[in-house]
Amino acid sequence: MISVPGTINIRSIEGRFGSFNVGTLECSIGSFTVKDSSIEEFDEGSYTGDFVIEKIKPNSYFHSGRMVVEVRAFLSAIMLKRDASPQPVLAESFEQDPLEEDMADLPLGQLAGSGHPTHFIEDAPTLDEDSTLQSLFGFLYPLGNCVKLDPTINRALFRQQKDHLKANGYRFVASEQHWVKE
Template sequence: MAATSAPATSTSPRSLLPVVVPGQLSIRTIRGRNGPFRVGFLTTPIGNFAVKDAELEQYPEGKYDGEFVVRYIFLNPIPMRDGFKFEIRCNLDGMTLFGVDKLSREDIRSFTTHDIDPLDEELGKQPAATPAKSAKASKPAKPAPVQASADPLVDTTPFGVDAPPPAAVAAPGSTEDGDAALFGLLWPLGESVKLDSTIDRRALRAQIARLGDLGYALDFKTQEWSRQAELQPA
């Protein structure tokens, strides 16, 4: 997984030399106004952390054992009705996964029910570690569209936000030309495809949805999407 920028937060992340630690990453799917999104909780010997990296968008719910490259650890504020609560979050530079189990009821209860879609976080505020975009943070927010589509292939860009790349606005039932625009340099697709999680999160979700329509499935060990007939048993 390629390095990603620190997520939006009012607390600047504490930079670390990359640390490789064994652990277990629990991933849960939550349905929000933009459609389904995924959040993670990483348990390691050095601590337990919330994970909202775009890479997780590809993975089904489950508990993944593996080794994780931790880049940032920071406190992230979560708005509540009576103020704020803080979660300890980390950014990952990469991971190697060995196996997966289903989430138990206890695992599911451990996730907060008011998780914010990372896409909304990215649109609502800018990372402190990205000076080039800091000027946008001072502009007053403009209202979002009245109804955001749950379909990840439909453009839900709020007014006042830079338009997403063509990949993010491909329509359902995409033609070959639409698929070429959606996948860019990855098109034409081969028997296996490795997505770039550093692209716009809307575009990444659109690519993931389209791969499912085209009969691809994620092999979490190789972190590549392959035609289902080509996948080997775990």
């Protein structure tokens, strides 16, 4: 592991499974693609801070008749300055949704690591809103005024949690990496 100061440029992209974030980490040792769950909560923009890189490895995929080769950094921690606010960043035209990568080697209809059919909580039959929220957030339910999501859970579930918080009056505080009820 190595800790480096740098800037991460985060873009939101609309994919087959909904929107997802990708980042480009610019630091003294190079420029790397970041597609970790840890950046899913961030708004689009450019953030400066210190980044703990767990590993670096090449990755490739096909998209729109092209083969894309990238050097990917896997982050174990992001430490932004307290006053960090996103600066505008230019978007690129193509990216593969990381959820597609997670699902690539699974039988049709299963999510990576879950063994469950691919459906979203909204599609599941619900007894009431409390039980739906409890199944969505697990031990985090009931939600307080400050919520810290776990980006190591199943990526599809993590996105559902993030989308629910956004839709229900929570704001992501990037420097603290938690959600606050407004």
